[in-house]
Amino acid sequence: EDQVTQSPEALRLQEGESSSLNCSYTVSGLRGLFWYRQDPGKGPEFLFTLYSAGEEKEKERLKATLTKKESFLHITAPKPEDSATYLCALNQAGTALIFGKGTTLSVSS
Amino acid sequence: DTEVTQTPKHLVMGMTNKKSLKCEQHMGHRAMYWYKQKAKKPPELMFVYSYEKLSINESVPSRFSPECPNSSLLNLHLHALQPEDSALYLCASSQALAGYYEQYFGPGTRLTVT
Numbered sequence: 557e558d559q560v561t562q563s564p565e566a567l568r569l570q571e572g573e574s575s576s577l578n579c580s581y582t583v584s585g586l587r588g589l590f591w592y593r594q595d596p597g598k599g600p601e602f603l604f605t606l607y608s609a610g611e612e613k614e615k616e617r618l619k620a621t622l623t624k625k626e627s628f629l630h631i632t633a634p635k636p637e638d639s640a641t642y643l644c645a646l647n648q649a650g651t652a653l654i655f656g657k658g659t660t661l662s663v664s665s
Numbered sequence: 666d667t668e669v670t671q672t673p674k675h676l677v678m679g680m681t682n683k684k685s686l687k688c689e690q691h692m693g694h695r696a697m698y699w700y701k702q703k704a705k706k707p708p709e710l711m712f713v714y715s716y717e718k719l720s721i722n723e724s725v726p727s728r729f730s731p732e733c734p735n736s737s738l739l740n741l742h743l744h745a746l747q748p749e750d751s752a753l754y755l756c757a758s759s760q761a762l763a764g765y766y767e768q769y770f771g772p773g774t775r776l777t778v779t
Binding site for chain 1: 669671698706707708710713721723753755757763764765766767768769770771772773775
């Protein structure tokens, strides 16, 4: 059974304190691993797609990486506006996204 | 432009009411989705349309009725809902149904059933 597990559930950082979020997955044939950001009461915002182990993508202070079992979302020198819930998801057999439960990031100044 | 729009933003309805949620995209995407999201939970799939045909119905109660009038529009008709149906309803679209394509989400409709 395809599964996605995110850790930690919650993460509190000081502004400028870099860290990483983890997404562990099991899937029979990875088609794509997706990262989303979701602000309270809003729809998820697409960040990255990773297709194969070793792939990396960057956007501003965020960098996503992929291995055969895990993906990491590295946040470098975060700012308060980076506070949100970050969701990792797999696409199950070309249909629904299977989401992890998310990591809620809080960055204080 | 990667915008998916949803109306209304907020909806309060009684258990005997009939209402509809609307979703629109102009990205030329051929797959469209309805998700339901409860507080502090990830989105859960309800329906998938591919090329305007219902592809997946995740055992959703019949009080929820989807409709895809054309390739840009997706509706969700609501009737005789229960208070536990209160949630954020999200529409999404992707280029096609294949698993390689990212899904773009709308801002959601916050539904409250009284």
